[in-house]
Amino acid sequence: MNETASQNGEEFGFRSGDIVQEWLWDDDVDDSIRAKIENLTGEDLVDEDYDSAVDGAIVWWRDGDDEDELSDTIVDAYSVVGDDGPFWVLTPKPGRPGAASSSTVQSAAKTAGMNAATPLTVSPDWNGIRLRAFGKGR
Structure with missing residues (x-):
């Protein structure tokens, strides 16, 4: 069962001043999610070419993309996230173009x-699944 996100983005776990890296951006992403994160942190999102450590990351992923590519992207993205910072995979909700099953992400x-948490509704069209390294919480 999906939980529902807040209006201000606190559910992502990012804090003021955090640098959040965004992976696999495309023109179908939900700009309201991006704005919530930027308003919460007070910082612009950085793209996957950013070459310093970051405090957290979001990965936009759609069904039809290669699952092995998603695993590789998770490894690459998490390698620059410091201190087990918030790490999210965002997927279109069921019934939307590109909807991916949570089992594929898991x-x-x-x-x-x-480890993948239970999906969270983060906007009308997107779900978010928080990931943590094995042994780091639930």
């Missing part, structure tokens, strides 16, 4: 050495 996360 499988890719497991391959990458991560």
Whole structure:
């Protein structure tokens, strides 16, 4: 069962001043999610070419993309997230174009050495699944 996100983005776990890296952006992403994170942190999101450590990350992923690519992206993205910072995979909700099953994300996360939480509704069209390294919370 999906939980529902707040209006201000606190559910992501990012804090003021955090640098959040965004992976696999495309023109179908929900700009309201991006704005919530930027308003919460007071910082612009940085893209996957950013070459310093970050405080957290979001990965936009759609069904039809290669699951192995998702595992590789999770490994690459998490490698620059410091101190087990918030790490999210965002997928279109069921019934939307590109909707991916949470089991696909969970499988890719497991391959990458991560645990996947229960999906959270983060906007009308997108779900978010928080990932943590094995042994780091639930």
